[in-house]
Amino acid sequence: MKTLNSYLSETVINMKPSGIRKFFDLAANMEGVISLGVGEPDFVTPWNVREACILSLEQGFTSYTANAGLYELREKISEYLFKRFDLQYDPAEEIIVTVGASQAIDIAFRSIINSGDEVLIIEPCFVSYAPLVTLAGGKPVSVSTFGEEEFKVNPEILEKYITSKTKAIMICTPNNPTGTVLSKKELEAVAQIAKRYDLLVVADEIYAELCYEDEYVSMPSIEGMKERTILISGFSKGFAMTGWRLGYIAADRVFARAMLKVHQYSIMCAPTMAQYAALEALENDEDVLYMRKSYQRRRNYIVQSLNEAGLFCHMPGGAFYAFPSIKSTGLSSEEFAERLLLEEKVAVVPGNVFGQSGEGYIRCSYASSMEQLQEAMKRIKRFVQSL
Template sequence: MKNMNDSKCVRRPLVADHIQSLPKSGIRRFFDLVNTMDDVISLGVGEPDFTTPWTIRETGIFSLEKGHTSYTSNLGTPALRREICRYVEENYHVKYDPKNECIVTIGVSEALDIAMRALVNPGDEVIYTEPCFVSYPAEIRMAHGVPVVVETYAKDGFALDPEILLRKITPKSRALLLNFPCNPTGAVMSRENLEKVAEIAVEHDLIVLTDEIYSELLYEGEHVSIASLPGMRERTIFLHGFSKAFAMTGWRVGYACGPREIIDAMMKVHQYSIMCASTMAQEAALEALRNGTKSMQQMRDSYHERRDLMVNGFNRIGLECLMPKGAFYAFPSIRSTGLSSTEFAEELLKAEKVAVVPGSAFGACGEGFVRCCYAASAEDIIEAVNRMEHFLATLKR
């Protein structure tokens, strides 16, 4: 028998090739540095600064006290699925059957993951917009798909241009992934442009995955779900969750709605990898949908005020910044400084103890920008802008 320690023995890599090649999150890598410092004003982590409203927390506590600690259906509790479908029909104007067209997941991140794995064959192309949430291209690769970028630009308000989308489609195109309102830009899509995108999806037989996790956090105009447009319900997976609108990031509850055949396929992946979402978290999510609207609206109004404070501050100090219409992020340009987005973020952190995220973390066309989350106190926003103004002044010396 050969000695496995023999230098002539060739060992295969311990990690699968498609995972080995994935970069680590640009956000988390940057915040490893932040965590080594004290007294930092953080505009970086994309998380509400509110605690989950009390009635929602109380429901989770009561669930434990009542001994509701067993598995639920793989799809989620019937009561939560019924309430999700009611909420989606009322707010997004798409009707789904809670029995077989809705699945409860571990946050919207899992919903996206199992959707990709249920839909994508090796070599299929999945089109997505950049700048984008850091996990999108990784999710596509982990499903053995091929990520295809559609760039968005500040001159278009970072909205998806249907003409650019059309040029990206090939015979291998399988799906289109959308996220509006967008992380990191706060961009939204007009009904007119979304209708053009829907026509392209129908014409080219694309499945659309629409991540609408920030849709309640809209400050101007209307939110239109592409799932509600003609010909789209049967080819769209509607992805949503509770983290942003109801300040429930740590509860990890999301959901997907879509055609029965797709939801059934997603359930298979979910069943074998996750089993079900936490019982007490599902009961808390049910309370959020039934009685959390007032709290959600109060949080949204506060974000609206802080958005104006931050964006007006950036423009005042010379960092050109579009007024985002949704989510809770500003995406100012730092090109006037002559620094890369990573250089700007690192030097700002070291000099002024203000943490922002380099735009390059969200894709190549995020270069020249930084993401700043305005889910922070008004006092912190004012102080952060003042420190950034001082930082800009030192660059000019």
């Protein structure tokens, strides 16, 4: 018999494991660690949402739903997108409820990519984008952004990466890990490129509810972009529902029908009880505003503290991440993160795991209590001074 490894897919063998997990695993075996690495809310899902799930179980709603999800949930998502972002999607044919935004991104790529197609990925970015493009048979092409420009997309640089094989542009706003929010003008610049070269845009807007300064603008609301955009979102971040694993796609029915094929064969449908919970979350969302205001206070504190510690950090416009530069220390991102963990027991994520343009930075999540943030900032300041 051949070695077991010889049976594995070469694509999977060559794929690197998530760089985020390395530091989580190290921290898990240490006592007294303060983690600023976890990318999830520290709030428990609001009680009314949990209660809706419990009620659905008590009423025996434990069967499959339609592949695309509960129709009443798709209706409510459609209403939410119209009221919140002035977007119009047909709940019957243009919205699919998915197992988290991650599955939504996966089936989006698998539905549009042919072998060898290129997808431009704006970096720094979430760690799953490039691997999911690869698994779909495509080629991820990294497009760097820079801290000096607050990690905004530079249209001139973006355009240089376009080839005859380019199929789509992948963006995330508010961005994980930088917290950068693209304005309407900046989205329009990306849209002009997409239209000029006849490209699609896959827009990850999972953090849209966590935008702190200006009114949030969604990519498909830009003129001429609804039919070119596959909108990815969900309930994990803004609604504090990470463990429920519930996201959704909104797209033109041509794309939605194709993605529904992949979805129905790979997943069948999202969990029924989670869908009833999400329905309640959209109908009664008062807690979202409270959580957003709390994150905003913590954002202001952590950014000021990092700058006072000598780690320059731009003010993120959304999400719950600060992305300070550690270049002044002379350490690489991984060296800084590892030493900070071992010497001061603070876990952060090295910026290079989010792409090469993240080298020289670290990601700090401020989805922690103010008490933990204050103690973490004391330790980080002490660590930087020791260098």
